[in-house]
Every structure is written in structure tokens, then in C-alpha cells.
Amino acid sequence: MTNFNTQERFGVDAHQKLQPLICVPPFSEASLGVESSQSRFAPATSAQLFGSLVGLGIGDALGEPLEDRSREWIQQHFGNIKGFVSAGPSTGSDTALALLTVQAVITDTDNHPQALAQLISQTRIQSRGQTLNYTRNQLRAGVAWWNSAAPDSAGIAGPARCVPLGLLWPGDPKRAGFEAAVSCSVTHGHSSALAGAAAIAAGLSTAVDGAELDAAWMRAAADIADEITNDRRVSTRIRMAADLLGHDEASALDLIGTGPVSWEGVPAALWCAANTTSPIKGVLSAVNAGGDTDTIASIVGAIMGSKLDAAQWPHAATQINGLDEIRQTVAAIADVSSKESDESPSAQATPDANDSDRDGPVSVSFLLDRSGSMNSLAQDVIGGFNAFVANQRTVDGDCLFTAAQFDGTDPFELLYDRVPITDVSELDADRYQPRGNTPLFDAIATLINNVENGPGSMAVNSEQIVVVFTDGLENASRTWTRDQVFALIEQKKAQGWTFVFMGANQDAYAEGSRIGFQAGNVQNFRGDGQGMREAWSSVDRAVGEYRQASFAERGSRRSDFFTGVKEAELDYSNR
Secondary structure, eight states, rough: OOTTTTHHHHHHHHHHHHHSSOOOOOOOOOGGGSSSSOOOOOOOOOOHHHHHHHHHHHHHHHGGGGGOHHHHHHHHHHHSSSSSSSSOEEEEEHHHHHHHHHHHHHHHTTTTHHHHHHHHHOOOOSSSHHHHHHHHHHHHTTOOGGOOOOOOOOHHHHHHHHHHHHHHHHTTTHHHHHHHHHHHHHTOHHHHHHHHHHHHHHHHHHTTTOOOOOHHHHHHHHHHHHHOOOOOHHHHHHHHHHHHTSSSSHHHHHHHOOOBBHHHHHHHHHHHHHHHOOHHHHHHHHHHHSHHHHHHHHHHHHHHHSSSSSGOGGGGGGBTHHHHHHHHHHHHHHHHHHHHHHHHHHHHHHHHGGGGTSSEEEEEEEEEESSSSGGGHHHHHHHHHHHHHHHHHSSSSSSSEEEEEEEESSSOOOEEEEGGGGGOOOTTTTTTOOOSSHHHHHHHHHHHHHHSTTTTTTTTTEEEEEEEEESOOOOSSSSOOHHHHHHHHHHHHHOOOOEEEESSSSOOHHHTTTTTGGGGGGEEOOEEEEEEEEHHHHHHHHHHHHHOOOHHHHHTTTTTTTTTTHHHHHOOOHO
16 A cells, blocks of 8 residues: 555545545655555654644744734734733644644554544534534534535645644655645645645654754745645745745735735745744744734744744743643654554664653652641651552652652751662651741752752653642742742643642642642642541552553643542541
8 A cells, every 4th residue: 555645545535535636746655754555653752742832832822812913903902912912821723623633643644534534523622713613514414534624715724733743754744744735635625725734744844853944944845835736826925935034024924924824824934933043933923913823823833843842932931721732642642653663673673762751760759848737747757658669669660769858947858869769768757857847939949950950860761750748838938939939840841740739738729729730630638647648648559550651641640640539638528
């Protein structure tokens, strides 16, 4: 079976529908880097995936409140946009559909249009445009995916959701462009939309592989669109846009156009990405231009984010809802890629370079409140700690263990610093002696920085779990504020860290949320011996399950660490 022959891949009926829209590729499989008859992918690194998909989400969130507004209207009401214009910014339909498209490919790489059709028929994603609703209704009525697209839809939403396919075939721009065009055809029936999908997926494929974002890069994307489709409207305007690099932003984008059709939105997005070296400025250029702000900005963010990891986006830009879904998608890509590599004899002989962030140990770091109020619970803390360590020694897989304690007298004291769990000695009353106040903010920040920057640390390949045990409210920090700790935790969550908050004698959900802990990772526990034992037992169970889980399962647990089962809270409510 030839992967690029639509008849052999999808059948005669699909081929007849696609033939006027997508050319039989005039290039060989070898030119696409394909060595077998299977449509496999070798995705970008997890850092690149995070950076690109977070960028897509940032552009979506920045632009959504301004969609369909003109540059003049935006200037009149907001001036030059430099950040979010609405409270509680969140990713929208462009991000959700992009992640859905990726999910389809990793579900069934050979026949991802069919997988996408099934996902669309089931999804409740809402979009301002009618294209998605049309396709969803068609599919629910039993129409085949190759006949489900809105016939004349040339909108940019189709190309935008296909952008991440460039991340699945980095360095294979023709392959990425071809797969994007096929995927786009499920929802969009106009050849310009398919050409736009091919261009931007190809552009991202070369960007993530190291290509400079310049005029040559833009023209190369246009050339690939011309090879894959017979439509020239998108490619012609991309080449025009390439000639406008360096021109005044407003004038250039007015000439290119920023409307919702592919021959405007795609060239505009490529121009914004190539016209600046600053990722956030590129995204803001798209937002300030008006028009289809969220969709164009999401494309720009995805392209420019491929040069970053998620932590390199400005912290303020990453304060959006929807990042958990991105983390889960990245984890799922890595998991599928890892399994495919394991099945390959050559991969077994030569490990995939992208597996470095999946095969390392899990790092578990505990922060223990040692303030005076813990005095009556000291023996239970010691006993719970030692039982946790003993149980984790029996779990398969490497685990690096860090523990620190804090109080107002000695604000931060390391007990164990990245020690293999098998080498951790027991805690005793000589080392754990409650006293003083509760400098919680200072202690959390110090622990995070120690784990990340301390000598011999964090091994690059490790996954980070940070667990905080406290029975009191912050009352003694001198260096770090609540907002600063919140920002630090959010930054680390964007890198895939998991944070767990165990609180007694307080509203742990309220206190935890104020510094960045997600509700699925928080428990209240009763401040007595039994409550402390239940709290330790619950954490022990969840850490053990996490360590034995697949990479994809771990991704979903980063915001639901206890998988909905909170033993300490059950004890709390039942007594």
C-alpha cells in the first residue's frame, strides 16, 4: 500500500471525492523520508510539542475576545494590545479542534480522517462558524467522511486545526502538508482550505526542524501547497506576503488581508511569524491586525512556539485555562511514539533520541511542615513518612527522592537530596522536631529552586512530583509572596511538573488554589493521628500508581493526581 495514493489508503469512493482537491503526489515515498508502507510518524521532542501547542493556545486566548473586530475598532477601544483583554483567558475552539485532529492521527495514523470523523461526531466543541456544525450533522446522519465537508468552506479554521501535524512529521514538510490537506478535507470542501492546511503544516514541519522563519521559508511552504493541491490562491498570496517582510505592519497586513478565508489568514499568519524574532510580538501582531484574530494568532503561536519550550513563553502569557489538555496531548503523542519505537527492531537497537524525556526516573519531593502546631502529630508524620518510603522501595522503576522540612526557626532544611528511594534512611524524632511559625511561601519556592538548580539535580530525564504537607496557614515568609509562588508553580506545571497539596486545619482547596495547586491534587485531612495516617497512605497509593502508569496516563494524572479517590477526605467526612 502506498501511503500517498488516496485510492489505496481510503478506497475508491474517497479517492474520487478527493482527486479534484488533492494531487497524487508527484514525489516518491523516499523523498518524504518514508521507509515502509506504514504511515508512522516520528514527532518532535516533548519540549517542542509543549512550546508549539502552548503557543497555539496563547494565540487563541489572546485573539478570541477580539475576533471579527477591525484594527481601528481595537485601537479605539484598547489601544495597542499587549496582553489579555478579558479576565480568565482560556483556549477556545481553535485549540480544541487542533488537539482533536492530533488525537485522530495518533489513534489511527493510516486512516486518521475516519478517526477524526468519529471524534467530530461525538464532540460538543462549539465554534462561531457553521462549518463544524455542518460536518458534525452530516456525520451523525451517517454520511461518509469524504462527503461530510461543507462544500464551499474556504475558512481558515480548517487549516488552523491541522497546523500541529507539522509537529508529527518534523523535517518531512511534504508529508506533513499532504496529511494536513487530507485531514482538512473532512470539514472543508474548498480547495483553498486544503492548500492552506498543506502550507502551514509544511511550514511548521520545517520550522520545528530548525528552518529560519524568513521569506525563503514562506516561499517553500507555498511551493509545497502547489505540489499537493491545484489551488493557487493561497500560494500566490504567500509569495506576495514574503515580498512584504520588513514593511510597515499595518500596511502589509492590510494588503495581505486578515479575514477568515484561507487565502488571507494563512499568508497573514506566515507573515507575522517571519516578520519578527519575538514569539509574543508575532502573536500580538496578528491580534492587533483585527479580522480572524484568534485563528490567525493561534497559527502564529504554534509556529513560533516550535522554537521554544513552554517555559520560554512570557509567564504572563501562559496564565490561561486549557493547558492541561495540551499536556495530556503531548503525553499521548510521546506514549504512542514510544510504543511504535519499541515495536521496531531498529528502534530497539538504537533508542529514539526523543525518548530521553520519557525513560528517566520519577523524582518525588516532599515538603514537611515542622512548625510548632505539628508537635502533637510528630510521631504520625515520622511513621507515615517511613511507611511511604518502605512501600515505594517495592515499586518497579527508578525514583529519586528529596525531602525538606521548614519552620520559622529554621526556614528550610534538606533531609534528603535526590537520593535513590532505595537508599533513603528512616526519619526519626532527632531530625523532625516541630517548632516556630509557618513560612510556607519561602519553603515552597526554595524547594522548587533546589530541585531544579541544586548540584547534581533533576536529572534532565526525570518527571517531577512535589508534595506539600502542612497543618497551618502561611504566616512567616520574608522573601516570596503568594503571587510569586503562584507564578513559579504555574511555570513548572507548564513544564510537566505535578504539585500535590495536603492540608489540615484549613480549607486546603482555597489555600492551595491561591498558590497554583489544582483541585484534583488537593486533599483536606483531619489534624489528628488517624487523619495524618490516612493522608500519608493516600499519597503513597497515588505516587505508586503514577510511577507504574504509562506516560500518557501520567499526563492525565498531573491535574487529577488521586484519580478522584481521596482517602484522607473520606476519613475526614466520615468522622
